[in-house]
Amino acid sequence: MQKYQPSNIIRISILIILISLLVSCTKGITKIEEEIPKLEKEIELNKTEIKSPVPIYRTKYMIIVKENSTFKQEAERFSTKKNAELLTYSKNFNELMSILRTKKPIYTAIFATPEELTPDFIDEIDLSLRDIDDDPYLDTAFGILTSRNLIEFKKYLDRLISYAPAEKMKIYAVAPKYTYTNLESDFNIDIKYHCLTNCGGTYCICTDDNRATLERIKGGFQNSNIVVMDVHGTPSAMTLDNGEELVGSINGLIAKKPTKEIVCYEGKGGGQVCGPKSEELPISVNTNLVIAESCTTGRINGLPNNIETEYGDYNTEGEINSSLVLSFLQSGVLNYIAATHVANTAILPEETIIEESFLQGTPIGVALKD
DSSP, rough: OOOOOOHHHHHHHHHHHHHHHHHHHHHHHHHHHHHHHHHHHHHHHHHHTTOOOOOOOOOSSEEEETTTTTTHHHHHHHHHHHOOEEEEEOOOOOGGGGHHHOOOSEEEEEEEOTOOOHHHHHHHHHHTTTTTSSSSSSSSSSEEOOSSSSSHHHHHHHHHHHHOOOOSSSSESOOGGGGGTHHHHHOOOOOEEOOOSSSSSSSSOOGOOOOOHHHHHHHHSSSSSSEEEEEEEEETTOOSTTTOOEEETTTOEEEHHHEEEEEEOOTSSSEEEEEEEEEEEEEEOOEEEEEEEETTTTTTSSSSSSSSSSOOOOOOOOOOOHHHHHHHHHOOOSEEEEOSSSTTTSSSOOOOOOOOEEEETTEEHHHHHO
16 A cells, blocks of 8 residues: 655645744734733722722620610629620610611620510511621621529629630530431540430430430539430420420429329319329539520510411410529529420421521621621
8 A cells, every 4th residue: 555645735735824823823922012011001000999908897795785674784794794885775676776787796695584585576686686787697696694583693694704614525415316426526525415215306216224314314414514405395394205304493493203193283274184293303504505406495485476387386385484494594504595486397498497507606697708
């Protein structure tokens, strides 16, 4: 077979193409070189137009209390200790929105009596503190400070003022073990579990060897600085297994255990109610934080005006004398996180859920802006 040799015409054509490309590139380079002085001049002009970022000035700590509140003097004492700015309002919390938008506090403590803390007022606080700017997230890390009465509130505030962080975090959880499986292995956090058959979540498998009895729970309260309670609850009680309960009372948190004796009493709606007599023992809670993953255990006083039964909420009223929130605080807890409503996420429309998180202790609404 004869070896292929390109013809002279093909050779000349290729040469012409190469020369054309070279000339084009040379022209392009020449054009860029001509444009460089113009670009440099534009850059120099634009330098004068660059503006420095405008810093956002924020108040670090703000205390809020109603003008005629019985807790106002304690709010003043706390603001002095924390070197915080004190704000008061006369009737409605939203009176403060203008100044909150100006001050943009990083931390906010709201002092309120139990009588003030209806579910609707707590909702108003939450929604108002999302309205400091235009996004839907909380714009300040906030907490509500309260107690059953002024005497208890002074004791509570003394504990808060003298608080110092623990050297090591220890968690006690009444919850299915799978819930926090990675805390110990990934973060070296000590965590101890006890389980319930009647737990607040799913897959509530439990044996007597690891059941959350009242005795075990009392030990967990004493030997940890964070407690998680994944149990069924109401504003006045957390339900455990075998008829045991943690209940609120005027004297603080009570451990309630059934005995074999049967007693009868008149029910709230009339008529006689009979059941096992309960042994009741007070509990002290030596922990900094209780996270109550329990329905409506955050209700202190009354009912919400709008009970969304279609989302699983129900009309169990909060009562000050039996409030779990107030009883936990009275028995030694520094912080208590719980729900004032029920929201069954299995039926709650996705578009109404705003998931929030904290980034290194900063609310996500703040973190996004910073």
